[in-house]
C-alpha cells in the first residue's frame with residue numbers, strides 16, 4: 157500500500173468511531189468593543205505594531221510626499237503594480253531580481269484589513285520587492301480596507317495568486333535574550349501611504365493595462 | 370512505524386531535568402521570565418476579544434475537520450495539484466528523507482534555507498541533509514542561534530528562550546565577529562547580513578505549515594521576522610512539510626485560526642508576516658519558486674487518530690500556551706523532555722508519535738494542575754489525556770516493577786480486614802522523621818517538610834467509639 161492509501165485507510169477506519177461534528181460556520185469578530193471605521197481601525201492596529209501611516213487626499217499630495225521621502229535614497233525597488241507616474245518620482249529603479257541592493261522600495265497593497273492592521277500583498281506585485289528592501293513604502297487605496305480578515309479573505313478568494321502576504325508591521329524578533337529588535341529579515345520600517353477614497357489610483361497590476369515592464 | 374530516529378530520549382527525562390536544575394540554574398531564570406512574559410501577553414490578548422467564543426469556534430472547526438479528515442486531505446490534494454503544486458504523502462521520517470534526497474539530487478541542491486518548522490525537527494531533516502552533503506541554514510533568529518550552538522529547540526514558539534542575551538553575545542562574537550558588548554540590534558543586523566547571502570544563494574527553501582485550507586489548497590504560515598516569506602519566495606524550489614492534522618476546511622477559516630493562534634502564542638493580534646501559499650509562480654508573476662512540493666506527513670499521527678481518547682490532541686495549533694503556563698515546564702525548559710515537543714502538549718502526543726514505550730515517563734511529568742486546559746485555544750483536555758496515557762501504561766504493564774509490587778501488596782492488604790488493621794497500626798507507630806530521612810525520594814521531600822504526628826487512635830477505632 158502506498159503511504160497515501162495507508163494514511164487514508166487508517167483515518168477511514170477510525171473515523172467510524174467518531175461522532176461527526178458540524179462546521180460552526182463563519183468566524184465572527186466577536187469582541188466587546190464595537191469595531192471602529194475600517195480606515196481608523198487599520199491605522200490603530202498597524203501603528204500599534206510599529207507601522208507608519210500617511211494619508212494623502214490628492215494625487216498631488218501623494219506625489220509631493222513620495223518625491224520628498226524618496227529623495228533620500230540613491231536606488232529604489234518597485235512593485236510591478238506601482239503606477240508609472242509614481243515610479244518616476246524617486247531615484248532609478250533597480251531591475252527585477254536586484255531588489256536586495258535597494259535601500260528602499262515602493263509596493264502596492266491589494267487590500268488592507270482593519271481587524272488585524274494588515275496590508276495584503278499580492279505575488280503579482282513582486283515578492284522580492286515586498287520583502288528585500290529594508291524600508292518599504294506601500295500604497296493603499298482607502299476603498300480597499302476591509303473591516304475583518306474574514307471579509308478580506310472572502311473578497312480575494314476567487315482570484316488568488318501563487319502567494320499572498322499579510323504584512324502587519326515591520327519585521328521583529330525577541331529571540332536574542334527576549335529583547336525586541338526590528339528589521340530582522342523583512343523590512344524594518346513600513347509606511348502605508350493611504351490614498352483617500354475617490355483618488356482610485358491603485359488598481360491591482362493584473363487589472364490594469366500594462367504601464368511598465 | 371513512526372519515530373525511527375535515534376536521538377530522541379524522553380526516557381532520560383528524570384535525569385535530564387535534574388541535570389538542568391543542578392548544572393545550569395540560569396536556564397530556569399531565562400525560561401521562567403520568557404514564559405511568564407508570553408503568558409501575560411496571552412492573558413491580555415484573550416481579554417480583548419470574546420476569547421471563549423473564539424475558542425469554541427476553533428475547537429469545533431478542528432473537530433469537524435478531524436472527523437472528515439480523509440475527505441479534506443483529498444480535497445486539499447486536488448486543490449494544490451490544480452494550483453500547480455506537487456503533493457506527496459509520507460508515512461514516516463524515512464519517506465520524507467527519501468523525497469528530499471530525490472529533490473536534492475534532481476536539482477543539484479547545495480544550500481537549503483529553512484523556516485522554523487517543528488515538524489522538520491521531529492523528522493530530523495537537517496541531520497539528513499547533512500548526510501547528503503547539503504548545507505542547511507536555519508533562518509529564524511532563534512533557530513539560527515540554536516543551530517550555531519548545536520542544540521535542539523527548547524520551546525515550540527521560542528526555540529532559544531533558554532539562552533540569555535549574554536549567551537548570544539558570546540556566540541555571535543565567536544561566529545560573526547561582533548563585539549562582546551554588542552547590543553541586540555547589532556547582533557540581529559549581523560545575523561541578517563549573514564543570512565541574506567544564504568537566502569539569495571539557496572536553491573531550496575523548506576518550511577512547515579501552520580494550516581492548510583482544503584478548498585483553495587492554501588498553505589498558511591505565521592511568523593514575525595519575514596524569514597518564512599523569504600524562504601518560500603526567493604529560492605527556486607519550496608518544500609512545505611505539513612502534518613496531516615493541519616487541515617482546515619475553508620480559506621475563510623484561516624481568519625479565525627491566524628488570529629487566535631497569534632493571540633495564544635505571543636499575545637499579538639496576528640503574526641507580523643503571514644504567507645498564504647497556493648502553489649508555484651504563475652505566468653503573470655515576476656518571481657516566486659518554480660516548483661512547490663507539499664508533503665502530507667503522518668509519522669505517528671494516524672496512531673494518535675486511532676486512539677479514541679488521544680485523538681483530541683490532533684486539534685493542537687502548536688501555540689505553546691500550555692508550555693508557558695506549565696509549572697513543570699517552567700522549571701527546566703524543553704530540553705529535559707528529550708524530543709521536539711516539550712511541556713504538556715509534548716507529553717500527550719509523544720505516546721502517539723513515538724510509541725508509548727519510548728514516550729515514558731513524559732505523561733507523568735505533570736502535577737495535573739489543569740492550568741494548560743484553561744489557556745488552550747482549541748480546548749484540548751490535556752490533563753485527561755495525561756491520565757489516559759498513565760492508565761494505558763498500567764494496563765499494558767509498562768509501569769515500573771516497584772510501582773506494580775506496591776499496588777499489588779496494597780490490594781492484597783485492602784482485601785483482608787485484619788491484616789489492613791495491623792498494617793495501619795504499624796504505620797501509626799513508625800518513627801516517620803527518622804525513617805523518612807533514611808529513605809530515598811522521601812528524604813528529599815522531608816528536607817522541606819515535617820511529617821505530621823499520627824493520631825493515637827485509628828480511624829476505625831474512632832468510628833467504632835462513635836464520632837461526635
Ligand code: SF4
Nearest residue numbers: 685686688689691745
Ligand atoms: S495543546 Fe493547546 S495550548 Fe498547547 S500548544 Fe497545542 S494548542 Fe497550544
